[in-house]
Amino acid sequence: MDTTTLSALAEPNRLQIVELLREGPLTVGEIAETLQIRQPQASKHLRVLGEAGIVAAHADANRRIYQLRKEPFIQLDKWLASYRNIWEERLDSLDDYLKVLQKKDESQKDE
Amino acid sequence: MDTTTLSALAEPNRLQIVELLREGPLTVGEIAETLQIRQPQASKHLRVLGEAGIVAAHADANRRIYQLRKEPFIQLDKWLASYRNIWEERLDSLDDYLKVLQKKDESQKDE
């Protein structure tokens, strides 16, 4: 997993932007107004999101329309998939591990 | 989505810890040794992960065994699900939005 994706999403305002764009593309002004943040901050956050590949901009004359890109979400989904058996099968129980530890202790007594 | 989960995962060393624990529970020392980080840093990172609910500790005498908790991953999965149609259906095309914008422009001319 790429930490740039995660750290981009970890900032509250940016996460809100992403959740807002989930409903569809928006201009910078609309984003700033909806989220009650100043326009420069909106632009800065969109820059970070853009550099992380989470968002893409299309110029429409004066304005820039931002929309979500799908790739980072697909990546996140793939990454999460590798954890799915953690809550489905629960193979690696703590009990098993305790036994492993005890075996180690026993073998150390012989050294 | 909770940003504490995301920001906890956004730090590279912590993400590595999580990916390591995916294979099963481990002690602090094992984690530190495997990831080539100093023990205090490992403890600190595990603390953050614990406060985010990503990890749980079970005492075994001297050592503490850390393992992943499933809840945050389930949460992440649910959150991601709400984005799935973004890359599956792609309802909110940019073209549609451009038309909306143009309508707004036209209506403003009348004001």
Next chain:
DNA sequence: ATAAAATATTCCTTTACAGGAATATTCCTT
């Protein structure tokens, strides 16, 4: 009781990053 192992905590320093305010840039309109 003492020493040693495993882990947690504290203090310090440095760095990254977010917000505010001002300004630059780009494009449209007239």
Next chain:
DNA sequence: AAGGAATATTCCTGTAAAGGAATATTTTAT
């Protein structure tokens, strides 16, 4: 060509957080 919108960038400041080093804490072993 000039003014105005929409957006981006820059500079500054404050703050949070990460790493290093030292130390505290807890538990075991002798």
